[in-house]
Amino acid sequence: MMRILLLISVFLCGCSTGLKTVSTASYPTKNMLQKLHFAQKYLALSSHHQAGEILTSFTNNEVAYLDKHSLDYARLKGVYLTQIRQFSSAQNHYKKMLEIHQNDAVLLNNFGILLLNFHLFDEACEYFKKAVLLSSQNSFSGLINLSRCELGLKNVDMASLYLKRAKEINNLPYIGLLTELNLALILGDLSGARQSYNKIQAEQKIAPYIEHRNEYECLLLQYNAAELDSTYYSSSRPPFACVVQGIEYGIWNSRKQ
Known part of the structure; x- marks a missing residue:
């Protein structure tokens, strides 16, 4: 792994x-x-x-x-x-x-x-939930990880909710921005995807993130596909999305238009 x-x-x-x-x-x-x-x-x-x-x-x-x-x-x-x-x-x-x-x-x-x-x-999400509940500041990192965990379970609505809560606490770090781009691509929100992509590019100029290279490259392929043919991309929602560590999990049928 x-x-x-x-x-x-x-x-x-x-x-x-x-x-x-x-x-x-x-x-x-x-x-x-x-x-x-x-x-x-x-x-x-x-x-x-x-x-x-x-x-x-x-x-x-x-x-x-x-x-x-x-x-x-x-x-x-x-x-x-x-x-x-x-x-x-x-x-x-x-x-x-x-x-x-x-x-x-x-x-x-x-x-x-x-x-x-x-x-x-499933097990990871339970630990993240407990960490968030126990944290006096609602565990900023715990919320981001919980969002990513819910993505692994294909619970897009819950993933969006937890990431939104994290953004209310502070600006998203690099891994949070990757998660945000992932969600935007799954939901067909190309405007939101562009905003997240631009923030990620700015972060990449400051320092490369080798640890997340596979996930970044996976998301980059999806982002470029959306920009090249937004009509097809929106109708397919999308061919695949990059969840934790750049893993593919198949067609997101429930989000098709």
């Missing part, structure tokens, strides 16, 4: 690693906190080897403590395992951590992103 749409504060849409370590009389030590700080920096730079060396350097006693009390360790390890494509280990990690930190919106959101990689849309 492709690299997952991780939206941590420094990565892609949705996944976050905001540090919130809980302290006790003897833990965490300054050394432990420094290690976690550097692990976060390395992950932000996609320096997986260095991040992995740090995360595996903790003693068994330290890991036992961190598992129970450190949200940053739980989040960082989940992101690390996902980025190095150890999906099974990442899934087990998130399940274990969510037994301990049941109401952490970041872990819920990040686990949902992992599940999208397996096309487990």
Whole structure:
């Protein structure tokens, strides 16, 4: 599978690693906190080897403590395992951590992103919904991921609703703009598609988004087809649309004119 749409504060849409370590009389030590700080920096730079060396350097006693009390360790390890494509280990990690930190919106959101990689849309949507409900700010990234999850289930109306709610909170990031273009093409809204496309092109000039390359190229084909023959495109609504990670899911029959 492709690299997952991780939206941590420094990565892609949705996944976050905001540090919130809980302290006790003897833990965490300054050394432990420094290690976690550097692990976060390395992950932000996609320096997986260095991040992995740090995360595996903790003693068994330290890991036992961190598992129970450190949200940053739980989040960082989940992101690390996902980025190095150890999906099974990442899934087990998130399940274990969510037994301990049941109401952490970041872990819920990040686990949902992992599940999208397996096309487990129903399960992923449930985690995103819980993350949105638990977030004091209605989880901006959670709403975007929930919109994408609903697209995976072909629930276009719900996908549109969640993306609209996200736009009311803030300007859409790159992954949100791809989702917006996807929805516009499915709905035959060529004017809206042009607006989204122009915003995406502006973002591409600032920095290329390698992680979403397949999805971008898939949407670009659809956008160009719509511009070349808008009448045919509108009547077919469209031949296919690019959902999560540029996956094709067939003709959207229910949206034909």
